[in-house]
Amino acid sequence: MPELTAYTDGACSGNPGPGGWGVLMRATEGETVLKERELSGGEAATTNNRMELMAAIMALETLERAATITIVTDSAYVKNGVTGWIFGWKRNGWKTASKKPVKNVELWQRLDAAQARHEVTWEWVKGHAGHPENERADELARTGMKPFKDSA
Numbered sequence: 001m002p003e004l005t006a007y008t009d010g011a012c013s014g015n016p017g018p019g020g021w022g023v024l025m026r027a028t029e030g031e032t033v034l035k036e037r038e039l040s041g042g043e044a045a046t047t048n049n050r051m052e053l054m055a056a057i058m059a060l061e062t063l064e065r066a067a068t069i070t071i072v073t074d075s076a077y078v079k080n081g082v083t084g085w086i087f088g089w090k091r092n093g094w095k096t097a098s099k100k101p102v103k104n105v106e107l108w109q110r111l112d113a114a115q116a117r118h119e120v121t122w123e124w125v126k127g128h129a130g131h132p133e134n135e136r137a138d139e140l141a142r143t144g145m146k147p148f149k150d151s152a
Contacts, residue, residue: 006059010051018148022140040144074127
């Protein structure tokens with residue numbers, strides 16, 4: 001059974017500002033890469049955290065059928081949010097522990113729905129530390145941002 005991994009990243013020029021997201025999806029069997037797919041996109045006015053969330057969302061929404069997947073992110077915000085904070089937010093009607101509305105709530109809800117169809121393992125890696133797949137996801141995020149940055 002092939003292993004499926006998505007390396008995700010978000011980028012922003014200014015925060016807020018033009019931003020992009022990138023995903024490197026890879027199916028492997030042992031050390032052998034069976035298939036790769038690259039995704040990217042962006043928005044004119046956004047934040048880094050929103051782009052990190054969009055990368056994870058797009059990785060999951062792109063899958064046509066239920067899958068077992070590992071999502072590798074350099075965003076502690078995404079990893080901590082989806083593996084921890086989200087349970088309290090949902091219990092509290094999408095409010096934080098201090099009763100404030102959750103920031104980026106529509107994206108958290110979309111990520112929650114997207115991951116519900118899959119068996120997802122979340123991993124965090126240090127960004128900009130020479131991890132080849134994370135560096136590629138970063139390049140894709142910058143590519144996704146480029147059209148919005150050029151027109152800004």
